[in-house]
Amino acid sequence: MGKIHLEKIPRHVAIIMDGNGRWADTHGVTRRAGHTEGARSVQRCVDLCLEYGIPWMTLYAFSTENWKRPLSEVSALMVLLNRFLKQRLSEMMAKNVRLLPIGEIHRLPQRCRKTLLSAVERTSGNAGLNLVLALSYGSRQEITDAVRGIAERVAAGELRPEAITEKTVGEALYTGGMPDPDLMIRTSGERRLSNFLLWQLSYAEIHVTECLWPDFGREQFEAALRDYASRKRRFGKR
């Protein structure tokens, strides 16, 4: 199957990967197996971004709210992440993928954090695709941290309150220096932002598909790209 021709391609795609649990239920397998299958979709999307020349992709891999799931599921997700990062590192190097984490990385189990930071370091010189993993990520927490950081700079006399602009705030977020997403995809039919990139998604086009994340592949990715290409982005202007 070849690449489809599109008038415009997003520079940054963000994805809420939802539906692993429902996929597991419908296939009569464990939730862990659903997440494992979900990791295959992650790899498919990495390859599709590379094929379409999309330089940024952010994946909502673990939210701050996900810590409230049963310990067995949280552990399974951490083991899966650790394994994914270890097994895919050489492939990421070969494919020129740079890994970047956003979120409260300090909350991740030590082993997982170590693997992650080492993969981030090893891939730091790659420039083919910037793969951003949102891990223990919550947008409200991110904004709260940014506000605290800015307030500290004001208190220290380094910044005047009237000098605070949208740029100041944007740069203080975990995503400082990254472009905002142009397209946000959510799988499994839910129409919510679920505390994902609330500031950064202000002008993003949103594409919701009924497809469950483990079933997400070329067909669904290209449908999202087609949908994006058909939108007229006005950024509030006429």
Ligand code: FPP
């Ligand atoms: C949502 O499905 C998915 C998650 C909470 C975790 C996402 C993790 C993966 C796709 C696998 C590993 C990721 C990487 C980066 C290797 P859900 O469990 O909320 O599904 P449900 O709503 O149907 O129960």
